[in-house]
Amino acid sequence: MAKRAPSNRIGISDVAAKAGVSLATVSRVMNGNQSVDPKIAARVQSAAAELKYQPNPIGRNLARGKTETIGVVVPDLGNPTFQTVLRGVSRAAAQDGYRVLIADSSEVSSEEAILAGEARRRCDGVVLCAPRMSAAELEELAPSLQPMVLVNRTTNVPNSPSVMIDYGKGIQDLAGHLADLGHTRIAYVAGPASSASNALRLVGLEKFSRTHPHIEVVHLRNGSTFEDGYESANDVLSSGATGILAFNDLTAMGLLSSLNERGIRVPEDISVTGFDDIPFARYTTPPLTTAAAPIMEAGEQAWAQMRELLFGNAITEAVRVFEPHIVVRGSTGVPHGKDSTAES
Amino acid sequence: MAKRAPSNRIGISDVAAKAGVSLATVSRVMNGNQSVDPKIAARVQSAAAELKYQPNPIGRNLARGKTETIGVVVPDLGNPTFQTVLRGVSRAAAQDGYRVLIADSSEVSSEEAILAGEARRRCDGVVLCAPRMSAAELEELAPSLQPMVLVNRTTNVPNSPSVMIDYGKGIQDLAGHLADLGHTRIAYVAGPASSASNALRLVGLEKFSRTHPHIEVVHLRNGSTFEDGYESANDVLSSGATGILAFNDLTAMGLLSSLNERGIRVPEDISVTGFDDIPFARYTTPPLTTAAAPIMEAGEQAWAQMRELLFGNAITEAVRVFEPHIVVRGSTGVPHGKDSTAES
DNA sequence: ATTTATTGAGAAAGCGTTTTCTCAATCTGT
DNA sequence: ACAGATTGAGAAAACGCTTTCTCAATAAAT
Known part of the structure; x- marks a missing residue:
C-alpha cells in the first residue's frame, strides 16, 4: 500500500502540524509522557481535541508490540x-x-x-x-x-496456569447431602463418556465411596440432554436407588419429568439432584437441589x-480451583421409610 | 520501540534470507500472488515451512489498512x-x-x-x-x-442497514392463534416500558385489534422475569381474559407456575402463550405455545x-426483517364452554 | 537479428505509531 | 561567569508487513 488514497482519517501528523510541533511530541502528549512543557502539551491537547484526533490502535499495536x-x-x-x-x-x-x-x-x-x-x-x-x-x-x-x-x-x-471448577467436590457434596438425609443406595446417571467434567465427577464419587463404605453407589450410563435424562428413568427405577445424582440440571429435569409422568413422587419416593444451577433449576417442580458452579x-x-x-x-x-456450592431445594428429602434427617 | 530486543519471533526477512530472495517475493508467495516463478515459490514455501513462519497479522493489518x-x-x-x-x-x-x-x-x-x-x-x-x-x-x-x-x-x-426481528408480527400471530381457538377476551401482560421489543409488540397488537374488532384486548403492566410473571396472576385472573399473551417465555412460565398453584387448569380454563421459544419452553407443564424468534x-x-x-x-x-414463527404446544386450547375450534 | 512486449524479482516507500538518539537551550554549583 | 548536569523537543529508526516502482532478463514479433 503506497501512495494511494490520501487517507482522509486524521492522524498524528495532522495534530503535529496544527500544534506546530513534531510527531514525537504529539505522541508523548497522547501517552502522558511527563517530559513535555505543560504549555506545549496544552497546545497539543487542544489541537487534538479540535481535530477530534483518535490515535489509530493498529499503528500503535505495531509500534508497541502489543494489542491490549x-x-x-x-x-x-x-x-x-x-x-x-x-x-x-x-x-x-x-x-x-x-x-x-x-x-x-x-x-x-x-x-x-x-x-x-x-x-x-x-x-x-x-x-x-x-x-x-x-x-x-x-x-x-x-x-x-x-x-x-x-x-x-x-x-x-x-x-x-489454570482455573478449574472442582466438579468432583461438587458431586461429593451432593452425594454427602443424600447420605446425610439417610439414603443408602445412590445412583449416578453419568454424562457423555468423552466429557472431561464427567471424568472429574467420577473421581469425586470414587473418593466419596471410600469415605462412605456403607453406601452403595451404582453407575448408569447416559448423556447430557433433557431427553437423555427423560430416558434414564427406566434404568434409574430398576437400580433400586432412592437418591439420584443426575449429570447436570438438564438431565435432572428430564428425569423429573419422566418420574412425574409415572406418578413417582419427588422427593418422597426418590430424591434427585442436578448440577450447574442453571436459572431454571429453581422453577422445576419440585425445585431442584443442585450444585452451583461459579463459572x-x-x-x-x-x-x-x-x-x-x-x-x-x-x-x-x-x-x-473453584468449588461448587450445593443449593438444597425441594427435590431431595428423607428417603421412604425414614422419618428424620440423620446429620453426619 | 527501537533496537531493543532482537525479536526472537521469526519474520518475513528470515524466510527471505533462507530462501535467498527478497522480502517482496516472500510476501508475494504468502499472498498467493501469481507473478512469481513456481520454482522460487516452492523454495519460499519450504523455507517458510521449515522455519514454521507465520505472518504477523499486526504488521499486515497496518500495511493493508484492515484487520479482518x-x-x-x-x-x-x-x-x-x-x-x-x-x-x-x-x-x-x-x-x-x-x-x-x-x-x-x-x-x-x-x-x-x-x-x-x-x-x-x-x-x-x-x-x-x-x-x-x-x-x-x-x-x-x-x-x-x-x-x-x-x-x-x-x-x-x-x-x-439493519436486521430486525418482527416482534409485532409474532405477537399478532399468537393473538390470531388464540382468536382462531375461539378466545374473545385476550390479555397482554406487557414487558418493561423501556423495552424496544415491548413497544414493537404493542404496535402489533394495535394492528391486531384493528383487524379483529370483535376481540377485546386488555393490557396489563408487568416485567420480564419469571417472578414478574408469577406475580401477574392476580391481574390476569381479574381481567377476565381466557387467552393470555405473556411478554416472553420466562413470564409465561412464572404465570403458569402461579396458575398451577391455584388449581387453575391450562389450557382448559386459561390459555397462555410465551415469546422467544427458549429451550425450556417445551418442557413446561403443559408445554408452552410460543413464538420462536430466529435470532x-x-x-x-x-x-x-x-x-x-x-x-x-x-x-x-x-x-x-425476520418473522418469528409460532410453535403451538399444549398451553393453548379452546376456551371453556366452546368445544370445537373455529378456524378463521 | 533487432525492436517491442512480457514476465519476474528486487529496492524502496509507505501504513501510523512509539521510542531511541541527538543536540540545543536552560539550570545548577562554585 | 564557565564547565557540567538537566530538561525538552525534533529527527529518524523501528515495528513487520504490502505494494508500487523500476529495471533486468527473457519471450514474442517483425
Whole structure:
C-alpha cells in the first residue's frame, strides 16, 4: 500500500502540524509522557481535541508490540458454560482496558489448534477452553500460545496456569447431602463418556465411596440432554436407588419429568439432584437441589491469571480451583421409610 | 520501540534470507500472488515451512489498512438474545475468515458510544446492538462507525442497514392463534416500558385489534422475569381474559407456575402463550405455545449485511426483517364452554 | 537479428505509531 | 561567569508487513 488514497482519517501528523510541533511530541502528549512543557502539551491537547484526533490502535499495536486484546478460544459459543466463561473474562479484562477476541471452533476440534494459534498472533495472550483436546496435542500447542491460561484442565507445560471448577467436590457434596438425609443406595446417571467434567465427577464419587463404605453407589450410563435424562428413568427405577445424582440440571429435569409422568413422587419416593444451577433449576417442580458452579468467577480469575502472566513479576504457576456450592431445594428429602434427617 | 530486543519471533526477512530472495517475493508467495516463478515459490514455501513462519497479522493489518475483524457491541453479554446474536455473527463471519471482537457495555449505556468507537477503530466494521440508545445519539454516532449494521433498530442515517426481528408480527400471530381457538377476551401482560421489543409488540397488537374488532384486548403492566410473571396472576385472573399473551417465555412460565398453584387448569380454563421459544419452553407443564424468534439467523444476516458493506458493489440500504414463527404446544386450547375450534 | 512486449524479482516507500538518539537551550554549583 | 548536569523537543529508526516502482532478463514479433 503506497501512495494511494490520501487517507482522509486524521492522524498524528495532522495534530503535529496544527500544534506546530513534531510527531514525537504529539505522541508523548497522547501517552502522558511527563517530559513535555505543560504549555506545549496544552497546545497539543487542544489541537487534538479540535481535530477530534483518535490515535489509530493498529499503528500503535505495531509500534508497541502489543494489542491490549486477548483471545478466548471456546469449543462452542452456544454452550452456556462457555458463554459464561467468556462473559467473566470479558468483564474482568475490560476493567483493565483489555478487549476480547472470540474464537469459536464450533466443535470442530481439528481446527482448534489452528484457531488458537491465529488468535494468539492477533492478541497478547489466549484463554483456552479445549476440553476435548488430547493432552499430547495440548502439550505441543501450549508453548506457542503463551501467555496462555487454561480453563477446566491442566497441563504440566511450565508457566501454564489454570482455573478449574472442582466438579468432583461438587458431586461429593451432593452425594454427602443424600447420605446425610439417610439414603443408602445412590445412583449416578453419568454424562457423555468423552466429557472431561464427567471424568472429574467420577473421581469425586470414587473418593466419596471410600469415605462412605456403607453406601452403595451404582453407575448408569447416559448423556447430557433433557431427553437423555427423560430416558434414564427406566434404568434409574430398576437400580433400586432412592437418591439420584443426575449429570447436570438438564438431565435432572428430564428425569423429573419422566418420574412425574409415572406418578413417582419427588422427593418422597426418590430424591434427585442436578448440577450447574442453571436459572431454571429453581422453577422445576419440585425445585431442584443442585450444585452451583461459579463459572463466571472462574472466567474472571482466568483474566486475573492472564494479567499476572502479562505484567506479573512472580512466575505464576498456580491452578486456581473453584468449588461448587450445593443449593438444597425441594427435590431431595428423607428417603421412604425414614422419618428424620440423620446429620453426619 | 527501537533496537531493543532482537525479536526472537521469526519474520518475513528470515524466510527471505533462507530462501535467498527478497522480502517482496516472500510476501508475494504468502499472498498467493501469481507473478512469481513456481520454482522460487516452492523454495519460499519450504523455507517458510521449515522455519514454521507465520505472518504477523499486526504488521499486515497496518500495511493493508484492515484487520479482518469486526466488532460486536452488546449491552449485556449475559442476555441470551445477545449471546445468540453474537454467536450468529461470529459463525457467519468465520466462514469468510473474519473474527469478532466483543464490546460489552455491561448495561452502562453512557459508555456505549465510546466503546463502539474504540471497537470500530480496531476493526473493519461494527455490528451494533444498542436498544436503549436514543435515536438522536445513534444518529450522531452512526456515521463515525460505518461500516456498521444495526440489530433490532433502524436509523435514517444513509448506508446503515439493519436486521430486525418482527416482534409485532409474532405477537399478532399468537393473538390470531388464540382468536382462531375461539378466545374473545385476550390479555397482554406487557414487558418493561423501556423495552424496544415491548413497544414493537404493542404496535402489533394495535394492528391486531384493528383487524379483529370483535376481540377485546386488555393490557396489563408487568416485567420480564419469571417472578414478574408469577406475580401477574392476580391481574390476569381479574381481567377476565381466557387467552393470555405473556411478554416472553420466562413470564409465561412464572404465570403458569402461579396458575398451577391455584388449581387453575391450562389450557382448559386459561390459555397462555410465551415469546422467544427458549429451550425450556417445551418442557413446561403443559408445554408452552410460543413464538420462536430466529435470532441466530438474524446474527448471521447481520454479517451478511456487513459483508455487503465491506466488499459489496451495490449500496446496501436494506432492512432485513425476520418473522418469528409460532410453535403451538399444549398451553393453548379452546376456551371453556366452546368445544370445537373455529378456524378463521 | 533487432525492436517491442512480457514476465519476474528486487529496492524502496509507505501504513501510523512509539521510542531511541541527538543536540540545543536552560539550570545548577562554585 | 564557565564547565557540567538537566530538561525538552525534533529527527529518524523501528515495528513487520504490502505494494508500487523500476529495471533486468527473457519471450514474442517483425
